[in-house]
Amino acid sequence: MPDHLRTPGGADVPYGQPAQHEAAVIRTEAREAGFSVWRTPLQHQRGIITPSGLHFAVHHNGIPDIDPARHQLFLNGLVEQPLRLSWDRLQRYPMVSRVHFLECAGNSAANALSPFAMDLPLGQLAGEVSSSEWTGIPLSLLINEAQPKPNAKWVIAEGADAGSHARSLPLQELHKHGILALFQNGERLRPSQGYPMRLFVPGWEGNANVKWLHRLEFSDVPAHTKDESGLYTQVLADGRIQRFALTMEVKSLITRPSGQQNMPTPHGFFEIEGFAWSGRGRIVRVDVSVDGGRTWAAAHLDSPVLDRSFTRFSLPWQWQGKKSVLMSRATDEHGHTQPTRGVWKSRYAAHSFNHYNAIQSWSVSRDGRVENTYA
Amino acid sequence: MPDHLRTPGGADVPYGQPAQHEAAVIRTEAREAGFSVWRTPLQHQRGIITPSGLHFAVHHNGIPDIDPARHQLFLNGLVEQPLRLSWDRLQRYPMVSRVHFLECAGNSAANALSPFAMDLPLGQLAGEVSSSEWTGIPLSLLINEAQPKPNAKWVIAEGADAGSHARSLPLQELHKHGILALFQNGERLRPSQGYPMRLFVPGWEGNANVKWLHRLEFSDVPAHTKDESGLYTQVLADGRIQRFALTMEVKSLITRPSGQQNMPTPHGFFEIEGFAWSGRGRIVRVDVSVDGGRTWAAAHLDSPVLDRSFTRFSLPWQWQGKKSVLMSRATDEHGHTQPTRGVWKSRYAAHSFNHYNAIQSWSVSRDGRVENTYA
Numbered sequence: 001m002p003d004h005l006r007t008p009g010g011a012d013v014p015y016g017q018p019a020q021h022e023a024a025v026i027r028t029e030a031r032e033a034g035f036s037v038w039r040t041p042l043q044h045q046r047g048i049i050t051p052s053g054l055h056f057a058v059h060h061n062g063i064p065d066i067d068p069a070r071h072q073l074f075l076n077g078l079v080e081q082p083l084r085l086s087w088d089r090l091q092r093y094p095m096v097s098r099v100h101f102l103e104c105a106g107n108s109a110a111n112a113l114s115p116f117a118m119d120l121p122l123g124q125l126a127g128e129v130s131s132s133e134w135t136g137i138p139l140s141l142l143i144n145e146a147q148p149k150p151n152a153k154w155v156i157a158e159g160a161d162a163g164s165h166a167r168s169l170p171l172q173e174l175h176k177h178g179i180l181a182l183f184q185n186g187e188r189l190r191p192s193q194g195y196p197m198r199l200f201v202p203g204w205e206g207n208a209n210v211k212w213l214h215r216l217e218f219s220d221v222p223a224h225t226k227d228e229s230g231l232y233t234q235v236l237a238d239g240r241i242q243r244f245a246l247t248m249e250v251k252s253l254i255t256r257p258s259g260q261q262n263m264p265t266p267h268g269f270f271e272i273e274g275f276a277w278s279g280r281g282r283i284v285r286v287d288v289s290v291d292g293g294r295t296w297a298a299a300h301l302d303s304p305v306l307d308r309s310f311t312r313f314s315l316p317w318q319w320q321g322k323k324s325v326l327m328s329r330a331t332d333e334h335g336h337t338q339p340t341r342g343v344w345k346s347r348y349a350a351h352s353f354n355h356y357n358a359i360q361s362w363s364v365s366r367d368g369r370v371e372n373t374y375a
Numbered sequence: 376m377p378d379h380l381r382t383p384g385g386a387d388v389p390y391g392q393p394a395q396h397e398a399a400v401i402r403t404e405a406r407e408a409g410f411s412v413w414r415t416p417l418q419h420q421r422g423i424i425t426p427s428g429l430h431f432a433v434h435h436n437g438i439p440d441i442d443p444a445r446h447q448l449f450l451n452g453l454v455e456q457p458l459r460l461s462w463d464r465l466q467r468y469p470m471v472s473r474v475h476f477l478e479c480a481g482n483s484a485a486n487a488l489s490p491f492a493m494d495l496p497l498g499q500l501a502g503e504v505s506s507s508e509w510t511g512i513p514l515s516l517l518i519n520e521a522q523p524k525p526n527a528k529w530v531i532a533e534g535a536d537a538g539s540h541a542r543s544l545p546l547q548e549l550h551k552h553g554i555l556a557l558f559q560n561g562e563r564l565r566p567s568q569g570y571p572m573r574l575f576v577p578g579w580e581g582n583a584n585v586k587w588l589h590r591l592e593f594s595d596v597p598a599h600t601k602d603e604s605g606l607y608t609q610v611l612a613d614g615r616i617q618r619f620a621l622t623m624e625v626k627s628l629i630t631r632p633s634g635q636q637n638m639p640t641p642h643g644f645f646e647i648e649g650f651a652w653s654g655r656g657r658i659v660r661v662d663v664s665v666d667g668g669r670t671w672a673a674a675h676l677d678s679p680v681l682d683r684s685f686t687r688f689s690l691p692w693q694w695q696g697k698k699s700v701l702m703s704r705a706t707d708e709h710g711h712t713q714p715t716r717g718v719w720k721s722r723y724a725a726h727s728f729n730h731y732n733a734i735q736s737w738s739v740s741r742d743g744r745v746e747n748t749y750a
Contacts, residue, residue: 009437014401026389047472047510062384097422135422183421
């Protein structure tokens, strides 16, 4: 008889933590282009909420330690009424809560760039995407209060980190969809997510959702900051540059089984599971193939199916113990669907890697090992 | 210029934590009837997800330290096919994810029992309720596999804690609504929530959702365990005993402003906010009064409005700097609505305190202090 049935259990703590047996379920760090990239172990996530402690993060300049009592948000530039907003004042505005995914522009870069399919666990391959309930003030309220001048078309959003990460964003879209996010999954933002406040625009690439936000400057032209003229542009196949392409496209990932996992038995019933999302709206359909794209079956979508959020899909599969190639292909409410890797590559220059949303394939060997593949 | 604008920020960690400036946002412990009760600081929660670290917990015998690799779930008694299920085997079943509240039967006991309204922060007054995304296996799958005999009407659910907390639950309801919960908010259950597995029946009182679940025994009669013949019964006003009344009734709480808070300015605009929920279904309406129940206005319900989940409500209020009494009254899709405290008290014996769902009132003094009141 185990000890825990005989003797009273341990004490609880004021702020709970995961079980010690789950110590391996953590984010993995990679240093890339001078950035610190922390990826969500998506292969362990069940349900559409990513625990805040496991939310992906890309840090251009580390995590600033900001005293919320001293932090202020400025709205200035081409406005009739410049605003300086403290935390206390912001508390008085109405807030909305929405479950949305957030994805780094460069997620799945390895699949975009590497000439061979890198054998990695899902989290390390494509874990720069997570999903949370975000709560904050609709930006329209603050923008209306600041009264932009007629020639204001852009807003330069700047963070209070040492690198002053900044992005130029179209005012009209920001007014329509933007949130000044103050809470994540019911509590104040974590420091690595922009404490005490960040910009959040559902569906837009991660770095546009400026963390540690302290300034929104209204302008008639974009600022061409280092963060938008450099890394976060997209080079098309014909050499033209695509800029301010902010929306993340429809995408899906099978999480079980996925890279470096093993099928649990030589053969038999297995529930294929995964996530789908689109920066343009709701997911309406996910097709799954177990034969490398020859035939497809519509997966079950688990409710709730929310706008610009992770949607869970699943499909029962009777594995015959044979080599198989699993794929998922999501379609959103606007009819956008995922391209094959070949089609995606043909659209962009060879060194482009942002906004990669091609179909992810997993090969299952006869002995049940699961591995990333381009097949 | 603050330091964080001049020097690169700090490093991130594999499993993120809240900001150090939020160290006061924690659960508070109370020792009651030999139990350890940890309450959610609801006054700080924005959004319908309670962070797992702040989820309420009631421990009858501490937290057992269970090795998930050795833990097994038994289905036995009046079944054709007894089952012994390991974690690995359970992984192969289809799972569902649902956002649901969970509330202790004894939540708000102070308001039920105390002859005067105790002046406490909301969390300490009524923080034995939280809301999470729960992911697990529909119990119907496991029950069908075990094949209950025709005379099986009850299931005795038993936990693997030293006290062997156990409840007798009606098989038909369990089959229809029950989940074997393995994940909470995207990750494995926390130890204080029943790691590695718990029973979860949306809408049922907390202790029926047996934590550290290791046995479901099918029976023709209830077991009359200590946990159901004692504390968790309800004594009606005429002395009769109400047992197996498992469903938590419709309820709401204004979280802002709430107990021991201060209105931010002498007077002016304020967004009243709170949560409503019902163990019977969706919330369809929340009425708010700022004059002690004389007049009521329909609050705005923030989407998504989910079945047996926290629903956010809000109402803008122009506070005139006068003494006011705030109340909220929720109604669910079956037409159930919250009683006044007087009506609730008239239904039960004087010492009854379980399933308290009367309207919560907050008085606001002229100097802006907010306090619990029975007015």
